[in-house]
Amino acid sequence: MNAKTQAGFSLIEILVGLVVSSIVLAGAFSLWNTHQVEGFRLEKKIELRNVMTMSSKRIQRSVTLAGLGLGGAANLAKDDAAGSDTLTIYTNMGENKSALLSSVAAGGSPTLQVANASLFLNARYVAVSNDTNGEIRRIISQTSSTLELESPFTYAFNSASSLAYPASRERFYTDQSVNSLMRETGGAPILVAKDVKDFQVAFRDKHGDPTAVSAQIRTVVFSFTGIFPARDGALNSMTFSSTAIPRNTL
Numbered sequence: 001m002n003a004k005t006q007a008g009f010s011l012i013e014i015l016v017g018l019v020v021s022s023i024v025l026a027g028a029f030s031l032w033n034t035h036q037v038e039g040f041r042l043e044k045k046i047e048l049r050n051v052m053t054m055s056s057k058r059i060q061r062s063v064t065l066a067g068l069g070l071g072g073a074a075n076l077a078k079d080d081a082a083g084s085d086t087l088t089i090y091t092n093m094g095e096n097k098s099a100l101l102s103s104v105a106a107g108g109s110p111t112l113q114v115a116n117a118s119l120f121l122n123a124r125y126v127a128v129s130n131d132t133n134g135e136i137r138r139i140i141s142q143t144s145s146t147l148e149l150e151s152p153f154t155y156a157f158n159s160a161s162s163l164a165y166p167a168s169r170e171r172f173y174t175d176q177s178v179n180s181l182m183r184e185t186g187g188a189p190i191l192v193a194k195d196v197k198d199f200q201v202a203f204r205d206k207h208g209d210p211t212a213v214s215a216q217i218r219t220v221v222f223s224f225t226g227i228f229p230a231r232d233g234a235l236n237s238m239t240f241s242s243t244a245i246p247r248n249t250l
Contacts, residue, residue: 073134
């Protein structure tokens with residue numbers, strides 16, 4: 001009796017098939033995983049760019065309002081640092097003002113007397129200006145119409161030609177320890193953006209040259225660096241630069 005021929009795979013053929021299938025599946029998984037990882041990195045990069053754009057617009061808006069209601073008093077300042085500059089902006093959003101009581105707010109005097117004391121009850125800063133000069137000082141305390149100041153005025157302000165304005169302060173800087181862009185108002189820091197460091201600020205005059213004189217500032221140039229995931233656990237970075245125009249300069 002003839003033996004029947006049986007169709008099928010030998011053990012070797014099955015093993016070879018399994019090996020080939022494993023190689024194909026491993027390659028497919030590697031390709032899929034690479035696609036997922038690169039997609040994640042790209043998503044994080046896009047998210048960070050959007051956050052940096054919104055942060056830039058927030059700073060631009062504040063710079064545009066710098067000096068509002070302060071009668072031309074110096075309203076922009078910066079503290080330089082290797083990692084993070086600090087941009088300081090003063091405003092008087094209510095556009096309130098008061099006459100001076102004393103005949104002269106003398107240079108060298110750490111006090112100021114104002115006619116409308118109620119305007120300064122919740123103010124942290126006071127600006128005094130006339131046709132030629134303007135200065136801002138921090139208020140330490142208030143007794144009736146007298147404001148005690150952190151430091152004296154440089155110039156003398158005559159009550160006949162000078163006015164006092166309650167002012168608020170806003171600051172922007174990066175907390176380098178946690179890579180975060182911060183905005184400070186009323187002495188309280190508020191998180192603006194994560195994964196941001198190295199905030200840098202420069203003031204330019206009408207010719208585009210650097211200046212430290214408030215009256216000469218025509219543009220504020222600032223930049224900061226964002227960080228996002230790269231390969232092998234490292235980090236990529238991108239720098240965002242922008243320009244803002246203060247509209248209430250001297």
